[in-house]
Amino acid sequence: MKVRIRKWNAVASWRWDVPEDDVCGICRVQFDGTCPNCRFPGDDCPLLVGKCGHSFHLHCVNDWIQTESSRGLCPMCRQKFEFVAE
Numbered sequence: 001m002k003v004r005i006r007k008w009n010a011v012a013s014w015r016w017d018v019p020e021d022d023v024c025g026i027c028r029v030q031f032d033g034t035c036p037n038c039r040f041p042g043d044d045c046p047l048l049v050g051k052c053g054h055s056f057h058l059h060c061v062n063d064w065i066q067t068e069s070s071r072g073l074c075p076m077c078r079q080k081f082e083f084v085a086e
């Protein structure tokens with residue numbers, strides 16, 4: 001008996017790719033959740049919107065910018081990452 005597991009995989013990976021606008025590009029957690037370092041969503045784990053249009057958890061961006069490989073670039077589009085002034 002053959003199990004059609006292939007189709008399951010296709011569906012799973014498709015779902016992973018789609019909500020790009022709704023998840024942090026660094027930790028891949030949805031924006032209504034927190035970054036991996038925080039337990040509670042809300043003011044303690046705010047979102048940052050970059051001028052390139054990508055958004056991330058503040059904490060994720062802080063960690064990312066501090067890594068040498070980031071070179072100050074957005075991890076999604078590799079443009080210089082600048083915050084939208086509030």
Ligand SMILES: [Zn+2]
Binds near residue numbers: 024026027057
């Ligand atoms: Zn994040």
Ligand SMILES: [Zn+2]
Binds near residue numbers: 034035036044045046
């Ligand atoms: Zn956080």
Ligand SMILES: [Zn+2]
Binds near residue numbers: 054077
């Ligand atoms: Zn970007």
